[in-house]
Amino acid sequence: MTDHRVIAVEEHFTTRAYLERAHGLDFAPGDRTEVELTRAVESLEPTRSRLLDLDTRLAAMDAAGQDMALLSLNPPGVQPYAPADAAGLARDFNDELAQIVRDRPSRFGGLATVAPQAPEEAAAEIERAMGPLGLHGIMINSHTRGHYLDEPQFAPLLAAAEAHHAPVYLHPRVPSMLDQYSRYGMSGAIWGYAAEASLHAMRLILSGTLDRHPGLSIILGHLGEGIPYYLKRIDNRHAFAARTQGAATTMPHLELTPSDYFRRNFTITTSGIDDPDALDLALRAVGDSNIMFAIDAPYEDTAQSVAFLRTAPLTDTQRANISHNNAERVFGLT
Numbered sequence: 001m002t003d004h005r006v007i008a009v010e011e012h013f014t015t016r017a018y019l020e021r022a023h024g025l026d027f028a029p030g031d032r033t034e035v036e037l038t039r040a041v042e043s044l045e046p047t048r049s050r051l052l053d054l055d056t057r058l059a060a061m062d063a064a065g066q067d068m069a070l071l072s073l074n075p076p077g078v079q080p081y082a083p084a085d086a087a088g089l090a091r092d093f094n095d096e097l098a099q100i101v102r103d104r105p106s107r108f109g110g111l112a113t114v115a116p117q118a119p120e121e122a123a124a125e126i127e128r129a130m131g132p133l134g135l136h137g138i139m140i141n142s143h144t145r146g147h148y149l150d151e152p153q154f155a156p157l158l159a160a161a162e163a164h165h166a167p168v169y170l171h172p173r174v175p176s177m178l179d180q181y182s183r184y185g186m187s188g189a190i191w192g193y194a195a196e197a198s199l200h201a202m203r204l205i206l207s208g209t210l211d212r213h214p215g216l217s218i219i220l221g222h223l224g225e226g227i228p229y230y231l232k233r234i235d236n237r238h239a240f241a242a243r244t245q246g247a248a249t250t251m252p253h254l255e256l257t258p259s260d261y262f263r264r265n266f267t268i269t270t271s272g273i274d275d276p277d278a279l280d281l282a283l284r285a286v287g288d289s290n291i292m293f294a295i296d297a298p299y300e301d302t303a304q305s306v307a308f309l310r311t312a313p314l315t316d317t318q319r320a321n322i323s324h325n326n327a328e329r330v331f332g333l334t
Ligand code: MN
Pocket: 010, 012, 171, 221, 271, 296
């Protein structure tokens, strides 16, 4: 194969200054399970070093042939914290991230962190991130204290993302309906993350939010959190429900079909799914212009993920698009 540039777009890290402040803060009671688990993960080796040490990460990138990583704060980031604390944490973290990107612009890009629980501050931070800080978008770790971006209080955040061309990476976290996912280890990446992130994406689609913000660019990891598998059924059942129950439900009129929004406003990434059959389905569902490579480092293995990208059954054009062209277009990475 041609040696395509390799850009991975869901790559988590943190900083010592961030951990020192964040681990001392109070958080929303409903977020206790997730925050305590996150703090343990961020404090214990080897994950602590893998999150903090960018030189070791660069060595792993070099060994695997990965050119660039689009960095983001370790989930769930600032979203469990009180609004003023979260907004301040986000600004300081974004300053550090911007310096990392300025120091090594050919190796690192950055997705800013914002505090949705402080929507006006989040809007200002998006403008700062996409302007003076030179970052490439934002990451939102799904719900914020049980609230979702289709709710009206988040309109300023979405308007700023649209106005400043900030792609929004909608990353999973432990479901807001934690009770129903708390057994059998289901709340995390095995199932709860996809349930939570797909719920959030479907709320954005079915609420009409993307009629109000048609220019939003939203990224979903994990090959679209299951949605590509269901697109035909979603369209079919949405049309049926709109015909038969429209007046009796809270279903808003949509200008497009659900799958139209998914193909227009969303890009999906391969994070955590090294499965050629799932990738093939995703390609047929959304096309090779809407899929980007991601690893989900340090939680997935860099060498294994890059090997999958290099060997997956793709045409050269498909591999070039997934490997770098789409990330360059969506995030403005040059
Ligand atoms: Mn991730």
